[in-house]
Amino acid sequence: MSLSRLEEIRNIRLDKLAKLKSLGINPYPSKFSRDFISISSAREKLDQQVSVVGRIWRWREHGNVIFADLRDSSGQIQLLFQKKNLPDNFSTLKLFDVGDFLGVTGKVVTTQAGEVTIDTNYFELLGKSLRPLPDDWYGLKDTEERYRKRYLELLLDPGSRQRFGLRTQLIRQVRNYLDNLGFEEVETPTLQSQYGGANAKPFKTHLNALDVDMFLRIADELYLKRLVVGGYEKVYEICKDFRNEGFDQTHNPEFTMIEYYEAYADYHRIMDITEGLFKHLAKTVLQSDVLKVGDREINIQKPWARIKMADLLKDKLEIDVSTITRQQLLEFAKNHAVPVLGEETTGQLIFTIFDHLLTDSLIEPTWILDYPSDVSPLSKGKPDAPQWVERFEGYIGGKEICDGWSELTDPSVQRSRFETDTKVARKDKEEAQKVDEDFLEAMEYGMPPIGGIGIGIDRLTMFFTNTWSIKEVMLYPTLRPENQVKVKQDFDxxxxxxxxxxxxxxxxxxxxxxxxxxxxxxxxxxxxxxxxxxxxxxxxxxxxxxxxxxxxxxxxxxxxxxxxxxxxxxxxxxxxxxxxxxxxxxxxxxxxxxxxxxxxxxxxxxxxxxxxxxxxxxxxxxxxxx
Structure with a gap:
């Protein structure tokens, strides 16, 4: 719709608004004056008087008779307004438009065409709209406009509303599952004096009351681990994290994470919990054992295979990691078009070959475990093989769904890892973690064995809705401000x-x-x-x-x-x-x-x-x- 046409319609509606006020009608009341039921319930009460509320979705005038469609979150019903039944205020209906909110009372009847209808004998205006809704056939075709005006997309696209409803159910069922396992949900600071728990650039702000710089959290890991030191044995948090980085199909600067940690647990226990979580979500949210991932339908209820990375490489690529040399790995990568620099360590080459040649084939639900220590700096080493660590990744439909491990609990090793990151930070690596002395002090009071994992709620929703753009599962993804327009081009x-x-x-x-x-x-x-x-x-x-x-x-x-x-x-x-x-x-x-x-x-x-x-x-x- 052109801007001139939009402005014309808006002016007409403003004129109607003024006329309603001149008639003593409040176009924006606090509530409907009568008790009401949902439209879906009203449709079942044939030959009974009902009151309902909702938004006008269609409006058809035929002389002394007006038909309208009224919609609420439960459904839609046709309204019939007859001048003979509304002699005193039928003319007021001429001031109503599609998009207005109404409360009506009337008898539920069936028309000759078989349409369930409320024969209205009373109505109230509950909210006057000033802008026309987009045509629900054409809808919102501009992708950015859909993101900016999600409220309109939710009205026009039932699939969008369903997708975000499923996200709500996923979060509810994640909580139910962990609560039933004895986990306790906690809240940790969003505003932190020192950021950590991940390699990411933070958002920085200033707290005037204390005259100190603060950071929006990039992860809640270190605070949750402090709680394990303090006696929490099963703990989780669902929270917003913020990373001052770029955008792509799977990343947004503001996103939702769940992290959960269990004391006295290793990575096998965390795999058990997480496998159970995905099965629980499929049963309770989708009411199905089958997930659609891309074009594939995959049953996730059967036991998930657990395969060591070394065994998979030997079985699929005939690579024996116990005997192959670094030079042989380089030659293998070159021969199979695996991009490498030539300076990688043996462990880095093993992981790169696995990542490029095998992950797409992991269609059935699979845990890949035991990773090279070279690519897993935060994982606890395997006692019998120090070059490997107790880390796992879950794959379904060739897509990685989660990543976890047995957590480091040795404060001296953790300090060494922090110090390595700090050295990198002095080479312009802004996202490196700093040495967190407070966390290290907590570790030195004693930390039990811990297994843990972090799962992005946004990505979880992408997975369960088979929607592979993060902006499609966030109600309001981060966008450049609409009014940020430079009129004059910068040639300087x-x-x-x-x-x-x-x-x-x-x-x-x-x-x-x-x-x-x-x-x-x-x-x-x-x-x-x-x-x-x-x-x-x-x-x-x-x-x-x-x-x-x-x-x-x-x-x-x-x-x-x-x-x-x-x-x-x-x-x-x-x-x-x-x-x-x-x-x-x-x-x-x-x-x-x-x-x-x-x-x-x-x-x-x-x-x-x-x-x-x-x-x-x-x-x-x-x-x-x-």
Whole structure:
């Protein structure tokens, strides 16, 4: 609908609103003056007087008779207004519109067409709408508009309402399941003086009353473990976490997590609990043993297989991890098109080969357990095989559904892990965990064996609704403010990407895309000049970046010199390293990068954003990438 037409309709409705008020009718009362029942109940009370409330969904005038459809959350019913039954206020109905809220009383009848109808003898206006609802046939086709105006999508799309209703049921049944196992639900701080429990960049704020900087939590793990020290043996929390990072199909800066921990339990016990949880959710929420994952239907009620990673590699790929050498693993990866850098440890190569070649084949519900210690820095080592740890991942339909382990309980080892992350943080790794002395002090009072897991409620909902975009399962996903529009294009800033001149073409594309996405997400300026370009026939085209993006090339030696200069410049920048093309797992990247000195780091590319003159001064010696 055009803006001019929308404004025209709104003005007409404002005029009707004024007329209603002039008649002494309150268009926004506190309640309906009569007791009422749901529309679904009213439909069962043929030949009885009923009162119902709801929103007008259809409105059809035929002289001295008006038909309307009234809808509440339970259903819909036809209304009949006859002038002979409403002689004193029939004319008032001319001031009503689709979208208004009504309370009505009348007798439930069946029309000649067989339609269950309330023959109305009394009505009250409960709320006047000023904007027309979108056509429920065409609906909301613009994806961003659906997210911004979820309230309209919920009205127009029954599938959307059903999806979010299922999310509510999932959370309710998660609580029921854990409560029945003796777990206690707790609340831990959202506002924290020190963040931890994950590798992620936090949101920072300032608490004026104490004049201290605070952080929104990135995870609740460390506070829950403190409670285990304090005597809680089974504990869980469902909470909001916040990570100041980017967006994709499975990530949103604000999201909902459940973490649960049990004292005196190892990873096998946590697998038992979690398998039971998924089966319970399927039974109680879906009333089915079968889940649809992608195009597959999978029965999750039978016992889930538990397979050691080493056994799976031997069975499927004929890789014997007890005898194969690192060089042989590198050759295997190369021969099977598994992307590696060549500097990985044996454990990292084992995991990378598994992750790229075997996970898609894990269709039936399966636990993969015992992971290389090189890729599992927070897991407790296996007593008989220190190169492996007590960690598991669950897979259904080729998709990872959860990840847990036997938790570290040795304070000296935990301190070492914190200190490693702190060293990485001094190399611009903002998301590294800091040494949490308060948590380490708690551990030193004694911590029992603990098994634990964290599961994203948003991803859980994606899984149980077979919906593979996180924004579709969040009522209000994070979006750029709608009014954040720059009228004047900014020609004083630019974005430059300097690429390693020897980089293969596919890596050039990968590097450029990630650098541009990172800088666009981190810059304070609006990345574009407005919401849309609009075609002649009214179609929206999202705008491109308002800044010039220039791609240059340089030798590896020049890139290292450039990085030193950029660090001192104060400009927004990123050094994109080849390791980032191998894995997106921050824990693995933290370890891989933390094992190198700054001099050993190589760059696939460097991205810089800022004033043109400063950028040009740093990059004028480099030529355009060809």
């Amino acid at each position: 800033h630019k974005l430059v990407i300097v690429i390693d001149s020897k980089l293969p073409a596919w890596q050039v594309m990968n590097t450029s895309g990630h650098i541009a996405a990172f800088l666009g997400n981190k810059m304070d300026q609006a990345f574009d000049t407005g919401k849309f370009f609009v075609t002649k026939d009214g179609k929206n085209l999202p705008r491109n970046t308002q800044f010039a993006i220039i791609t240059l090339s340089a030798s590896q030696a020049d890139l290292k010199v450039l990085m030193d200069k950029v660090r001192d410049s104060g400009l927004l920048h990123i050094g994109y390293v080849p390791e980032m093309m191998v894995t997106s797992n921050d824990k693995k990247l933290s370890q891989m990068i933390g094992e190198k000195t700054d001099a050993q780091i190589e760059y696939a590319g460097i991205g810089i954003f800022g004033p043109k003159d400063k950028i040009d001064a740093l990059t004028k010696k480099f030529s355009l990438w060809e």
